[in-house]
Amino acid sequence: MPIELPDFEGMTPGHLACAGCGAAVAMRFVLKGLGDRAILVLPACCWTIIGGPFPYSALRVPVLHTAFETGGAAASGVRAALDRRGDTETQVVTWAGDGGTFDIGLQALSGAAERDENILYVCYDNEAYMNTGVQGSSATPYGAWTTTTPTGSPKRVRKKDIVGILAAHRIPYAATASIAYPEDLVRKVQRAASVKGTKFLHVYATCPTGWKVPSEVSIRLARLAVQTRTFPLYEVERGERYTINVEPVGYLVDEYLKAQGRFSHLVREDLDVLQRDVDHCWERLKALARLS
Numbered sequence: 001m002p003i004e005l006p007d008f009e010g011m012t013p014g015h016l017a018c019a020g021c022g023a024a025v026a027m028r029f030v031l032k033g034l035g036d037r038a039i040l041v042l043p044a045c046c047w048t049i050i051g052g053p054f055p056y057s058a059l060r061v062p063v064l065h066t067a068f069e070t071g072g073a074a075a076s077g078v079r080a081a082l083d084r085r086g087d088t089e090t091q092v093v094t095w096a097g098d099g100g101t102f103d104i105g106l107q108a109l110s111g112a113a114e115r116d117e118n119i120l121y122v123c124y125d126n127e128a129y130m131n132t133g134v135q136g137s138s139a140t141p142y143g144a145w146t147t148t149t150p151t152g153s154p155k156r157v158r159k160k161d162i163v164g165i166l167a168a169h170r171i172p173y174a175a176t177a178s179i180a181y182p183e184d185l186v187r188k189v190q191r192a193a194s195v196k197g198t199k200f201l202h203v204y205a206t207c208p209t210g211w212k213v214p215s216e217v218s219i220r221l222a223r224l225a226v227q228t229r230t231f232p233l234y235e236v237e238r239g240e241r242y243t244i245n246v247e248p249v250g251y252l253v254d255e256y257l258k259a260q261g262r263f264s265h266l267v268r269e270d271l272d273v274l275q276r277d278v279d280h281c282w283e284r285l286k287a288l289a290r291l292s
Contacts, residue, residue: 003183003186003187005029005032005182005183005186006032006033006035006186008031008032008035008036009028009031009032009060010027010028010031010032010034010035010036010038010059010060010061011024011027011028011031011058011059011060012057012058012059012060013058014052014058015050015051015052015058016049016050016051016052016058017046017050018207018208018209018215019208019215020206020208020214020215020216020217020218021046021050021205021207021208021218022124022126022179022204022205022206022207022218022222023046023047023050023097023124023126023205023207024050025179025205025218025219026122026124026179026185026203026205027047027050027059027095027124029179029182029185029186029189030093030095030122030185030186030189030201030203031059031060031061032186032189033185033186033187033188033189033190033193034061034091034093034189034193036060036061037089037090037091038061038090038091038092038093039061039062039063039064039078039082039090039091039092039093040059040061040062040063040064040093040094040095041063041064041066041071041074041075041078041092041093041094041095042063042064042065042066042095042096043065043066043067043068043069043070043071043074043094043096043100043104043105044067044068044100044131045095045096045097045099045100045124045131046097046126046130046131047095047097047124048065048131049131051063064078068099068100068104068105069100069104069105069107069108070105070108071094071096071100071101071105071108071109071121072094072105072108072109072110072111072112072113072117072119072121073108073111073112074094074108075092075093075094075112075117075119075121076111076112076115076117076119078092079092079117079118079119083118091120091193092118092119092120093119093120093121093122094109094119094120094121094122095122095124096121096122096123096124097123097124097125097126097129097130097131098123098124098125098126098127098128098137098138098139098162099128099129099137099139100123101121101123101125101139101162102123102137102138102139102160102162103137103138103139106165109121109166109200110165110169112198113166113169113171113198113200114169115198116171116172116197116198117197117198118196118197118198119198119199120189120192120193120199120200120201121198121199121200121201122200122201122203123162123200123201123202123203124203124205125139125162125202125203125204125205126205126206126207126210126211127139127140127141127144127159127207127210127211128140128144128146128207128210130207130209130210133147134146134147134209134210135147135148136148136149136155138159138160139159139160139162140155140159141155141158141159141274142155142156142157142158142159142270142273142274142277143155143156143257143263143266143270143273143274144262144263145212145261145262145263145264145265146210146262151265154265154266158277162202163175163176163200163202163236166200166236167236167239168239169198169239170238170239170240171197171198171199171200171238171239172195172196172197172198172199172237172238173191173192173195173197173199173200173235173236173237174199174200174201174202174235174236174239175188175191175192175200175201175202175233175234175235175236176201176202176203176204176231176232176233176234177189177201177202177203177204177233178203178204178222178223178225178226178231178233179203179204179205179206179218179219179222180204180219180220180222180223180225180226181223181226181233181246184233184245184246185203188201188235189201191235204222204225204226204231205222206218206219206221206222210262211260211261211262212260212261212262212264213259213260213261217259220259221256221259221260224251224255224256224259225256226246226248227248227249227250227251228248228250228251228252228253228255228256228278229248229250229253229278229279229281229282230253230256230278232244232246232248232281232282232285233245233246234285234289240292241292242285242288242289242291242292243289243292244285244286244289248282252275253271253274253275253278254271254275257271257274
């Protein structure tokens with residue numbers, strides 16, 4: 001159901017994001033959903049730079065900068081401190097990139113999820129370590145160019161299923177979201193904030209710099225990712241109940257891939273592999289939703 005976006009603006013003008021940065025758009029909408037009663041825990045990522053150097057900040061909520069691998073643990077500590085003070089209203093939110101979630105921060109996130117800490121963990125996924133020079137991560141798709149998977153030897157393994165990993169922890173709520181569908185994103189943030197326990201949002205956030213695309217196509221690419229079923233929008237409750245939120249048109253994945261310089265080296269065989277994988281994952285997701 002469409003919702004009216006909140007008026008609250010948690011970001012100020014003058015942040016340091018690149019033009020067309022999906023991570024900046026994602027932060028704006030997530031803060032709209034949270035309001036001003038939130039504390040952000042920021043492990044190393046693009047957003048530790050985007051917000052600006054101390055003592056300045058582009059964010060209107062408190063921020064705790066922490067080590068790359070400690071997003072889940074640091075948020076658990078902040079939550080415990082607030083509970084000790086009797087503050088049950090403030091939302092504790094880890095805001096991390098795919099490197100700090102899929103890779104370096106996975107152990108702390110898994111520990112927090114296993115304990116069912118009352119935190120919201122948001123991963124803005126731009127599919128590589130963009131802040132340090134576009135190195136490949138386990139969120140980088142099959143066939144993609146990065147500085148550590150050059151065109152002569154692009155990545156040849158599939159992207160990690162991070163929502164599936166979190167769903168396997170049986171946490172109360174996990175969902176995917178996209179900057180191209182702001183109403184859906186804000187609704188999911190508000191839903192997560194209303195649930196006690198560990199919540200996880202996997203937010204698709206384009207990176208024009210790392211993906212070799214013009215900044216003005218950032219939102220169009222995010223929409224194409226959903227409509228080609230490359231990044232479907234869905235929710236998982238307690239690891240068992242799957243709900244698909246947007247029924248994709250089902251465009252061929254070629255339309256999404258060929259718009260990006262990071263995939264320009266792919267040949268027909270590679271495109272067919274990616275199409276088969278997208279089709280398989282979509283059918284699997286529909287089967288999980290039918291079983292729910």
